[in-house]
Amino acid sequence: MLRVAAGVLVDADGRVLLAERPPGKQLAGFREFPGGKLEAGESVVEALRRELREELAIDAEVIDPLPLIEVPWRHGDVELRLIAHRVRAWQGTPRSCEGQALDWHVPAQIDPAALAPADRHILHAVRLPRHYPVTPDVPADTPVANIQALLHAAVDAGETLLQLRLPTWPMEAVRELAAGCLPWLRAAGVSLLLNGDIEGALQLGIGVHLRAAQLAALSDRPLPQGQWVGASCHTLDELQKAQAIGADFVVLSPVKSTPTHPAAVTLGWVQLEQLISVTPLPVYALGGVGPDDLDCALASGAQGVAGIRAFWSHVSDR
Numbered sequence: 001m002l003r004v005a006a007g008v009l010v011d012a013d014g015r016v017l018l019a020e021r022p023p024g025k026q027l028a029g030f031r032e033f034p035g036g037k038l039e040a041g042e043s044v045v046e047a048l049r050r051e052l053r054e055e056l057a058i059d060a061e062v063i064d065p066l067p068l069i070e071v072p073w074r075h076g077d078v079e080l081r082l083i084a085h086r087v088r089a090w091q092g093t094p095r096s097c098e099g100q101a102l103d104w105h106v107p108a109q110i111d112p113a114a115l116a117p118a119d120r121h122i123l124h125a126v127r128l129p130r131h132y133p134v135t136p137d138v139p140a141d142t143p144v145a146n147i148q149a150l151l152h153a154a155v156d157a158g159e160t161l162l163q164l165r166l167p168t169w170p171m172e173a174v175r176e177l178a179a180g181c182l183p184w185l186r187a188a189g190v191s192l193l194l195n196g197d198i199e200g201a202l203q204l205g206i207g208v209h210l211r212a213a214q215l216a217a218l219s220d221r222p223l224p225q226g227q228w229v230g231a232s233c234h235t236l237d238e239l240q241k242a243q244a245i246g247a248d249f250v251v252l253s254p255v256k257s258t259p260t261h262p263a264a265v266t267l268g269w270v271q272l273e274q275l276i277s278v279t280p281l282p283v284y285a286l287g288g289v290g291p292d293d294l295d296c297a298l299a300s301g302a303q304g305v306a307g308i309r310a311f312w313s314h315v316s317d318r
Contacts, residue, residue: 002080005048006035006119007060007087008068008126009094011104016126017094019055020101021116026075030116033084044083052087057097062089066298069125071280073118084122112225121280124248130294130304132230132251132284133311134163134195140170144177150312151181155188159311163209163230165195175200182206191228198222210247212238221246232286239279247281251306254287259309273300
């Protein structure tokens with residue numbers, strides 16, 4: 001398998017650097033994150049430092065030790081593993097040493113279709129935060145103001161990706177709640193996903209989180225690009241299906257036992273890492289985990305952690 005290092009250079013304004021693949025190369029004209037193939041005996045970080053020096057004439061000073069994401073990919077007959085690290089500081093000004101066009105972009109404004117296919121998964125990982133809180137299951141007669149206050153507390157705590165999951169509420173009530181919250185959520189830079197409600201997400205122009213049964217029934221991506229599509233997965237087959245329909249990210253569960261399902265068979269950190277290693281999608285660890293488990297999740301290759309109880313108690317404690 002060919003191993004390729006990719007650098008996500010982040011400047012002081014939060015922009016990332018993209019390079020255009022030059023004429024004559026495969027996928028010419030597509031944008032990609034700069035980097036290149038590992039040479040014999042090189043670590044990923046060593047290869048990335050060398051490639052950035054050769055391509056951009058910079059010396060990378062601060063590179064995150066853990067990958068942002070590893071993307072297993074097949075291009076024709078070639079199997080490769082694209083390993084992306086954030087580069088937070090460097091000496092010199094990036095310039096094109098190999099004739100490729102370079103440009104800086106705000107991640108949220110990048111059209112994924114402009115990127116080489118494998119690099120699109122890196123872009124999703126750049127855009128996604130480390131936490132993915134899911135609202136707690138509350139009775140249908142809970143005042144709307146209480147849920148709004150909960151969402152406000154999450155935003156105040158710095159959360160930027162939230163799933164609205166209220167299974168005992170009427171669907172229209174959930175949509176009305178979401179619509180009322182959208183103006184201030186968007187103003188705060190927060191993305192909201194509806195649990196299982198594809199039609200509601202289409203109407204509101206927001207994301208959807210697919211249940212496993214919904215995922216199994218789909219043959220295509222249910223929302224346009226620019227509206228997050230997440231999916232619940234538990235097996236390798238479900239991960240492959242999520243990739244096939246064009247999901248942006250998944251949650252993989254259960255990692256550990258939970259109070260509501262104490263007897264459930266769990267993945268554990270080792271099996272979680274094994275499953276993450278074979279999917280190009282960003283993966284959130286779910287099930288018995290919370291913010292305190294973030295380091296374990298990142299060490300397993302996850303994008304971050306998702307959950308309910310631990311997150312909302314975490315929000316209220318901050």
